[in-house]
Amino acid sequence: MARKKRELGNDTYFTVFNKDLKLIHDPVKKILFSKIKNWIYRNEDKESGFHFRDGHYWTFGSQGYWAEECGLQVKTVGDNLRELVATGILKTGNYNRLGIDKTIWYRLATDDEMKNVNLRALFYGKTKCNNPGNHSNETILAMYQNGMLDMNNTDIEKEQLGAPLPEYKADHISEDSLEYNLEQNSNQTNSKIEEYNKIFNDDNILIHIEHLSKIDIEDISVEIIKSFIIKFLDNNFNSTNNDLDYYKCRIDGKYENILNEIQLDFFKVLINNYYEYNVSTQPSEQNDEKGSPMLASSSQIPLNPSSPNEEKAA
Numbered sequence: 001m002a003r004k005k006r007e008l009g010n011d012t013y014f015t016v017f018n019k020d021l022k023l024i025h026d027p028v029k030k031i032l033f034s035k036i037k038n039w040i041y042r043n044e045d046k047e048s049g050f051h052f053r054d055g056h057y058w059t060f061g062s063q064g065y066w067a068e069e070c071g072l073q074v075k076t077v078g079d080n081l082r083e084l085v086a087t088g089i090l091k092t093g094n095y096n097r098l099g100i101d102k103t104i105w106y107r108l109a110t111d112d113e114m115k116n117v118n119l120r121a122l123f124y125g126k127t128k129c130n131n132p133g134n135h136s137n138e139t140i141l142a143m144y145q146n147g148m149l150d151m152n153n154t155d156i157e158k159e160q161l162g163a164p165l166p167e168y169k170a171d172h173i174s175e176d177s178l179e180y181n182l183e184q185n186s187n188q189t190n191s192k193i194e195e196y197n198k199i200f201n202d203d204n205i206l207i208h209i210e211h212l213s214k215i216d217i218e219d220i221s222v223e224i225i226k227s228f229i230i231k232f233l234d235n236n237f238n239s240t241n242n243d244l245d246y247y248k249c250r251i252d253g254k255y256e257n258i259l260n261e262i263q264l265d266f267f268k269v270l271i272n273n274y275y276e277y278n279v280s281t282q283p284s285e286q287n288d289e290k291g292s293p294m295l296a297s298s299s300q301i302p303l304n305p306s307s308p309n310e311e312k313a314a
Contacts, residue, residue, distance in 0.1 A: 022148035023140070025125040028080045031070050036090065036106050053095045053105075060095075060105040062218035083126070088117040101269045102217060114141060189219050196224070205232050205255070209263050217269060225274045233271075244275045 020037070024030045039059035043051035051058050063081065067074045081104075084090045091113070093105040109117055119140040121129040128134070135143075196211040208228060212220060230237045233250060251267050259267065 019144055019148040023119065023144050024122050026080070028072065028076060029084055029122070031072070032066065032077065032080055033084055033089065035066065035070055037108060040106070040108055053093065056091075056107045056110075058093060058095065058105045058107045060103055062103055064218060064221075083121075087119075087121050088113065089119075089122065097272055098265060098269050100217070100265055101272055103273070114144075117141075119144065189215060193219075193224075200227070205258065206263075208232070209259070209266060212270070213263075213266055217273065220270065220273070222274050225270045229271060229274070244272065247271050 020034055021030055024033060036059055040051075040057050043059060044057040048057070061069070063074050063078045066072075066081070067077045070077070081090075085092055089109050091107050091109060093107065094102070095105050096103055117137075118129070119137050120134055123129075123140050124131065124134055192211070192215045196208075196215070199207055199211060202208070208231075212224075212228070226237065229247075233247065233254065248268050248271065251264060251271070255264060255267070
């Protein structure tokens with residue numbers, strides 16, 4: 001496969017494609033879509049077999065990871081990613097090694113799929129996308145394919161307005177209710193992590209897994225995971241010394257008579273997530289971010305106040 005000739009910035013900067021700037025009305029969605037598109041293009045340009053699944057190139061990351069990448073709040077990222085996916089311009093998948101790992105993978109809509117993308121929602125915003133005087137979805141697609149060049153008056157006069165659109169469904173009823181729900185979820189997550197911090201010195205792995213399994217897997221930071229691994233698997237844990245399969249075999253060997261199958265799988269998902277975020281086969285620059293707080297959402301709750309925060313962003 002021939003490599004594409006693209007200028008995609010460097011480790012610090014990324015490209016925002018001009019036609020995406022003009023197509024996507026919301027500034028947060030511009031940033032998120034452009035960042036994800038850049039990583040997909042990088043994986044394609046590097047012909048990364050790991051990211052080539054079912055005929056498409058993908059990228060992946062938790063909401064916390066994209067929040068760090070884009071300098072946004074986690075709840076803002078979650079809301080806007082769901083809306084981008086709802087329009088159809090981004091497609092999602094799950095190619096994680098373990099079934100209970102829910103890290104989301106993203107790819108771009110194909111040319112054929114772009115015909116069914118709700119471009120009016122992207123172009124006008126969700127509150128104005130159904131106004132009767134708006135350009136049709138077909139016209140916006142033609143504009144997008146032509147680099148979002150301004151149409152002349154003749155084109156507008158000949159346009160057939162009101163063409164059928166894919167139904168635009170957001171995952172929430174109102175922005176106020178979404179904000180409330182996200183705040184409640186964040187508070188609940190923080191509370192669960194506080195509870196886990198209180199029992200961290202307990203040497204019973206079953207108690208640890210019981211508490212950790214109550215937290216959404218993508219909200220468990222790499223700092224927590226590393227501390228858990230050091231405590232129960234390897235006092236000298238260093239993710240660069242051994243491969244992922246080595247540590248998964250050690251989990252089976254050490255705990256197969258102590259943990260049930262679900263608990264063993266959960267332990268493996270934790271160590272799998274640590275590898276994905278720190279030594280994964282994503283291009284190395286995607287994992288070169290500095291340390292992040294335990295939660296990328298609201299308050300910072302230290303696992304151990306005396307331990308420096310050394311890990312990279314999740």
